[in-house]
Amino acid sequence: DTGVSQNPRHKITKRGQNVTFRCDPISEHNRLYWYRQTLGQGPEFLTYFQNEAQLEKSRLLSDRFSAERPKGSFSTLEIQRTEQGDSAMYLCASSLELLYGYTFGSGTRLTVV
Amino acid sequence: SQQGEEDPQALSIQEGENATMNCSYKTSINNLQWYRQNSGRGLVHLILIRSNEREKHSGRLRVTLDTSKKSSSLLITASRAADTASYFCATYSNDYKLSFGAGTTVTVRA
Numbered sequence A: 001d002t003g004v005s006q007n008p009r010h011k012i013t014k015r016g017q018n019v020t021f022r023c024d025p026i027s028e029h030n031r032l033y034w035y036r037q038t039l040g041q042g043p044e045f046l047t048y049f050q051n052e053a054q055l056e057k058s059r060l061l062s063d064r065f066s067a068e069r070p071k072g073s074f075s076t077l078e079i080q081r082t083e084q085g086d087s088a089m090y091l092c093a094s095s096l097e098l099l100y101g102y103t104f105g106s107g108t109r110l111t112v113v
Numbered sequence B: 001s002q003q004g005e006e007d008p009q010a011l012s013i014q015e016g017e018n019a020t021m022n023c024s025y026k027t028s029i030n031n032l033q034w035y036r037q038n039s040g041r042g043l044v045h046l047i048l049i050r051s052n053e054r055e056k057h058s059g060r061l062r063v064t065l066d067t068s069k070k071s072s073s074l075l076i077t078a079s080r081a082a083d084t085a086s087y088f089c090a091t092y093s094n095d096y097k098l099s100f101g102a103g104t105t106v107t108v109r110a
Helices: none
Strands: A005-007 A010-013 A019-024 A031-037 A044-050 A053-057 A065-068 A075-079 A088-095 A108-112 B005-007 B010-014 B019-024 B031-037 B043-050 B055-058 B061-066 B071-076 B085-092 B098-100 B104-109
Touching (some): A019 A088, A044 A065, A053 A065, A075 A088, B019 B104, B043 B071, B071 B085
Parallel strands (some): B010 B104
Antiparallel strands (some): A031 A088, A044 A053, A088 A108, B019 B071, B061 B071, B085 B098, B085 B104
């Protein structure tokens, strides 16, 4: 297993368009997390899955954001009607057990123009 | 809102010197972790210290934890150019997800 994989690496989109990002976690990790990071800041929590169940969503995740993890494997994060403020690095991470360290993917950098 | 705060925000040192950065947090924790992030990349887990531990070592890294002061420090000894990165502390509190600070940017000059 080569770690956590995120696609695409970069996405440039026009304001108002929808975008979808994919994350493939380490196969034996049942916990999957999405974070958002803006320049000069640390990652901010967005949402968390244990297997296929979405257990927590941040208030940062407006109604335009939705995340899924069908069958407890890969996950997708969709942003509808993108706004310039959505421009950020979107990071996915997975972990084997609660309280363990995370393995992060390389992130998807979104630019909304 | 972010749980941790790193200090200093930025640090520039000569190769071979030691680098020390500090992290303060607000609520009680289960464990505290340090991560490294190279420019434009994802974060890499460095070390985890549990709330009942006071000090931990991993290679050139030394982490201390003082739960009475709600603070931690990361020491990188004999720094190398490859240590140039941003370093983040992250805490696991009762809500069972990691909360990250804003990070310390370390530049190691050759």
